[in-house]
Amino acid sequence: MADRIMLNQTSYHGTDAILEIANEVKAQGFQKALVCSDPDLIEFGVTSKLTDVLEENGLPYEIYSDIKANPTIENVQNGVRAFRASGADYIVAIGGGSSMDTAKAIGIISANPEFEDVRSLEGVAPTKHPSVPIIAVPTTAGTAAEVTINYVITDLEKRRKFVCVDPHDMPIVAIVDPQMMASMPKGLTASTGMDALTHAIEGYTTKAAWEMTDMFHLKAIEIIARSLRGAVANTPEGRKDMALGQYIAGMGFSNVGLGIAHSMAHTLGAVYDTPHGVACAMMLPLVMEYNAACTGEKYREIARAMGVKGVDEMSQDEYRRAAVDAVKQLSADVGIPSKLEALREEDLPFLAESAFADACCPGNPKDASVEDLKALFRKLM
Numbered sequence: 510m511a512d513r514i515m516l517n518q519t520s521y522h523g524t525d526a527i528l529e530i531a532n533e534v535k536a537q538g539f540q541k542a543l544v545c546s547d548p549d550l551i552e553f554g555v556t557s558k559l560t561d562v563l564e565e566n567g568l569p570y571e572i573y574s575d576i577k578a579n580p581t582i583e584n585v586q587n588g589v590r591a592f593r594a595s596g597a598d599y600i601v602a603i604g605g606g607s608s609m610d611t612a613k614a615i616g617i618i619s620a621n622p623e624f625e626d627v628r629s630l631e632g633v634a635p636t637k638h639p640s641v642p643i644i645a646v647p648t649t650a651g652t653a654a655e656v657t658i659n660y661v662i663t664d665l666e667k668r669r670k671f672v673c674v675d676p677h678d679m680p681i682v683a684i685v686d687p688q689m690m691a692s693m694p695k696g697l698t699a700s701t702g703m704d705a706l707t708h709a710i711e712g713y714t715t716k717a718a719w720e721m722t723d724m725f726h727l728k729a730i731e732i733i734a735r736s737l738r739g740a741v742a743n744t745p746e747g748r749k750d751m752a753l754g755q756y757i758a759g760m761g762f763s764n765v766g767l768g769i770a771h772s773m774a775h776t777l778g779a780v781y782d783t784p785h786g787v788a789c790a791m792m793l794p795l796v797m798e799y800n801a802a803c804t805g806e807k808y809r810e811i812a813r814a815m816g817v818k819g820v821d822e823m824s825q826d827e828y829r830r831a832a833v834d835a836v837k838q839l840s841a842d843v844g845i846p847s848k849l850e851a852l853r854e855e856d857l858p859f860l861a862e863s864a865f866a867d868a869c870c871p872g873n874p875k876d877a878s879v880e881d882l883k884a885l886f887r888k889l890m
């Protein structure tokens with residue numbers, strides 16, 4: 510099968526990129542937006558950085574904000590009703606992965622109403638029509654949902670998150686403006702940044718990786734490794750580089766998939782409502798250690814991209830250890846915990862089964878059994 514790359518039609522990057530939205534909306538001939546965002550972003554005045562631009566340009570919109578972190582089926586279904594009632598002809602998704610993923614599901618179902626149960630979208634769903642056009646504005650750095658063909662929804666009843674993969678949901682335009690991320694508190698900057706690093710490392714080592722996605726992932730690791738500490742300290746350079754680094758990671762992983770750090774993070778998100786970035790950051794070094802034997806020389810390049818010196822003189826054991834240590838050090842420097850208080854021994858069978866069934870599991874470089882996953886979860890206790 511041929512390798513495939515899908516990206517946005519257009520993306521804007523850098524300070525004041527948000528202003529470009531007015532030109533885009535006018536050029537596309539859109540009439541009215543449904544702005545999908547979450548209640549905190551509205552309260553903290555992040556959403557208004559966008560709606561101010563729409564208002565200044567006389568562009569009509571309505572807001573939909575019934576979106577929680579780790580968004581639910583209900584968040585999506587209420588959004589579909591809101592879209593229909595609004596008379597909007599496009600969606601602006603502004604927020605972290607939760608707002609963008611909810612917007613994608615709303616856009617897909619509005620164009621393909623036979624999937625309105627939401628659950629039937631899991632995996633690669635045979636939707637017939639492209640999503641309602643989406644302009645995506647990330648406010649975390651982050652999930653890169655603005656440039657991925659994935660979205661992740663939580664099924665509260667079944668206590669699981671499910672991944673949907675659908676080329677029809679790719680936002681037509683992404684606006685990646687570091688100023689939209691400047692209000693993130695330290696902990697959120699750290700955890701969402703570690704999510705981006707997890708995308709880059711899992712995308713680089715996943716079974717389907719190839720030369721072009723390697724290029725994206727290694728560059729992303731390099732940028733994130735050098736800029737995440739600065740972003741956590743809220744420096745303008747750190748914010749700007751993280752906005753770019755996480756996007757480049759998305760250009761890669763969206764096209765080749767991830768691995769079990771994400772399978773396990775999805776499960777922790779569903780069962781304990783653990784923030785996605787925190788869950789990824791805790792799993793990443795454990796999963797890197799577990800996968801090492803199945804990654805050839807790749808950890809040498811990860812260590813190099815992480816800024817480790819002298820990797821060409823190292824033995825295989827040494828550079829593998831160096832890559833994992835560099836990730837652990839970054840994680841510790843930005844304050845990520847290594848233990849999950851909420852985790853209970855009696856939950857392990859469900860957690861492991863659920864992670865095993867996750868869409869990201871088959872892409873892992875080493876085939877993981879339910880027992881392996883249980884052992885990895887146990888390391889968080």
Ligand SMILES: NC(=O)c1ccc[n+]([C@@H]2O[C@H](COP(=O)([O-])OP(=O)(O)OC[C@H]3O[C@@H](n4cnc5c(N)ncnc54)[C@H](O)[C@@H]3O)[C@@H](O)[C@H]2O)c1
Pocket residue numbers: 547548549550553555577578579580604605606607608610648649650651652653654657658659660661689690691692693694697701704778785786
């Ligand atoms: N579609 C994809 O490819 C993809 C990839 C990875 C993760 N995800 C999903 O994305 C979700 C996580 O998204 P996330 O990590 O971006 O966080 P989020 O969207 O869940 O937001 C977390 C919290 O941060 C707040 N926040 C966001 N931006 C802010 C800002 N600039 N200033 C202050 N507060 C801000 C939000 O209001 C919210 O309370 C998970 O559900 C995860 O599974 C999707």
Ligand SMILES: [Fe+2]
Pocket residue numbers: 652704705707708771785789
């Ligand atoms: Fe992620």
